[in-house]
Amino acid sequence: MMDMPPADQPAIVVTASRTADAIGDTPATVTVIDQDRIIRIGAPLIPDLLRLVPSAAVSTSGPAGSLTQVRIRGAEANHTLLFIDGIRANDPAAGNEPRFELLNADIASRIEVVRGPQSALWGSEAIGGVVAVDGTKPGGAKARMTAEYGSFDTLRGAIGGSNGNTEQGLSLAAAGQRSDGVDSFDGTGDRDGYRNVALRGSGRLKLADEVVVGASGFALWEQSQFDGYDPATFLRADTLDESRNRLAAGRLFAEVGDRSKQYLILSGSLLGSSNRNFLADDPINRTSATRRTAALEGGLTTGRHSFVAAIDAEREAFRARDVAYGGFTDQDRTRTHRSVTLAWKMRDLGPVTTDLTVRHDMFDRFKDATSIRAGIMAKLGGGFSAAASYGEGIAQPSFFDLYGFFPGSFVGNPGLKPESSVGGEWSLRYSGHSFGAAVTYYRQRLKDEIVDTFDPDTFLSSTANARGTSKRQGIEAEAAYRPNDAIRVTLTYAWLDASEPQLATGLRLKEQRRPRHSGSIAVDGVSGRLSYGAALSYTGAHIDTNFDVFPADRVNLRSYWLAGGQAAYRVGGPVEVTLRIANAFDSGHQDVVGYRSEGRSVHAGFRVALGR
Structure with a gap:
């Protein structure tokens, strides 16, 4: 899935260097899941597809739609930076974590994952890696509609379309899902279901030669x-808890010039989030936040050399309110930060491509930080290449870590420092006409990790920067085979060794919710009227914490396999009927101790695509 044959993947990636590069010309380790695979496998939510990415550990706290966390290369859940249609989308009202459970896959056209520290390119939270999810773009199908019904009273549908082309046009899409789910406690109580609605749009208008203005935006709602x-x-x-979440954002930009020569982009974005918690329809508490950003980026390409410079400014505002605690948890906080990024890339100096990026972040609440990223790749001949890179990452403490308060339970720590990470990776790759493969070894070190604390005398929890260093190392192996359009096969395997120092004793502990072994097999293709996609993912045994006992105890969760897929048959014209199965092996797995997930399910539907 990384550095694979041109027939297997889209040729261009952006997140790996802030410039458009052929996937075989970047030292970074990149996985791209294209629109064909997204549609053919038919998974309803993006996290189901992220299980196909090496070293991406997906943890869902119950059935579909429940809180979902993704840990890349052993990093924390808030160490993955998420972009949606070019907009930074980590939720400042929810611990700076990406809200993966909100991401409806029915209107996604592409998923791009860059692994390893990327803060020199993209700033805070990019310690484990960066995930970029794109919606439908101008130039795709003129109209598309899907509908499906199945087990657990699950209903999903989507509609969208576009006009114009990639230079100028408009694309809009809407999707919705609902499911009654299963009882996540012990299987005998009320079902825990979810509802979500997603809207996305993007457009570009060419005002003159090499002058373009545009906009993109999304709105996500979920009730879980x-x-x-x-x-x-x-x-x-077995309680009647419920969360109602909203995440919406918009971005405007103006671009002058030619990306292959010289260009200038001015952009601004606004993101807003709201998270409300209820018990039996009675409100408990709520958090909300906004993030305003402005950016100016310029690039220049001369011969083998490309240069990018960017200036960013960001302001976040956080608000917390409660009913259950008489307003004692109320918070109103703001913070700002600015950054300057300089990037250089040299292509085709003989067989060598190299890049260097330096970023300086200026925080109003913390000490300024400078991050570096450097990479080199050499083509060895015969389809083989070798690559190495070094990267640094940072992550700001969340508003809750700093200022959160629950009477008699939790008190934040305003003295926290940002977390920082350094890491290196080395890979050997092969790319042929119909087969590609790669093996990567990486090491990362995390300092000042923010951990939870508990005082047995006061029974109060808080947060602190851990002493010592959290260590992560691993191996990733990938292969892809695509002899023709009828079959495309990808295989992945990842081994991880992740440990952290215990706050009280300094002894090293295995990090929880990170399987030592994981992997996947995915296959898709089209032959005549039939198209299909299937995926099999493996999550090895991993550790979690059981809070149902006092003191809390670490427990082992068993390994499991998840299998699913979809077949579609074109009955006439643009109309296809679909049959999908999820959790085909009826795995009774748990990602989080004590939270059950759905068993086997079967779903049937149809889809229509006009003018593709």
């Missing part, structure tokens, strides 16, 4: 039921 803790016994129980 879950089982929490009994307010009387403080033990986990």
